[in-house]
Amino acid sequence: MxxxxxxxxxxxxxxxxxxxxxxxxxxxxxxxxxxxQMLELTDGNLASHLNTLEQAEYLKVQKSFIGKKTNTTYILTDLGRQAFKTHLDALEKMIKSL
Amino acid sequence: MxxxxxxxxxxxxxxxxxxxxxxxxxxxxxxxxxxxQMLELTDGNLASHLNTLEQAEYLKVQKSFIGKKTNTTYILTDLGRQAFKTHLDALEKMIKSL
DNA sequence: TCATTTAACTTTGAAAAACAAAGTACTTTT
DNA sequence: AAAAGTACTTTGTTTTTCAAAGTTAAATGA
Structure with a gap:
């Protein structure tokens, strides 16, 4: 097995x-x-996890302005989307197919 | 949210x-x-994780003999089964229901 | 019977990961 | 001009993980 x-x-x-x-x-x-806000994290903690995901090229950063205020948004890469899907499949397999 | x-x-x-x-x-x-064997772990590593699960009362240890050889087996407690189910539900909810 | 092996640990110590808090740079609001 | 917000980085502590070695007790082999 x-x-x-x-x-x-x-x-x-x-x-x-x-x-x-x-x-x-x-x-x-x-x-x-x-x-x-959604994850209830401190700035530093969130930033470092986002950094890990960015290093893995699972997400990309987009800097823009809303009016004149900077706004940083994050989007998944294809690689990230695929890796996540693969992970969820593995999880499901692990739980169901033993 | x-x-x-x-x-x-x-x-x-x-x-x-x-x-x-x-x-x-x-x-x-x-x-x-x-x-x-299934998880490919060292004795110590496995033992410590099993200990964590036992402390949480998620599993129980059963010592028995096969012939005259000691054999340690593990079984889930009801609490463990329920906690795991709850966790999986939470996972599923997190992934599907945003 | 002495030595080796196996099972199931415990202990030790090191490395990695997680995290809060403080600091930074820049901008906006008051 | 002062205060506050955004998006970080840096620092240092705590927590978690893990391998390796040591331990105890029994079984098997020579």
């Missing part, structure tokens, strides 16, 4: 990164502040 | 403990060595 946890993506072990991904999968783009 | 990760169980953030639970949910009882 194959190791059932081997197919899980280490990046998504973190509940916070899981949360970010699951929000981004249904919201085309979302701002730093919205994420911060 | 409610924090979507708040309902996740911290104990199941660990892929290893997740793996143990998902094995135990479909196998009434399973031995230390079977778990070790």
């Amino acid at each position: 194959k190791n059932p946890i081997g197919a899980l993506n280490k990046i998504f072990d973190s509940r916070i990164r899981l949360g970010v991904m699951s929000i981004l999968i249904v919201n085309d783009s979302i701002s730093f502040n919205e994420l911060k | 409610k924090n979507p990760i708040g309902a996740l169980n911290k104990i199941f953030d660990s892929r290893i403990r997740l793996g143990v639970m998902s094995i135990l949910i479909v196998n009434d009882s399973i031995s230390f060595n079977e778990l070790k």
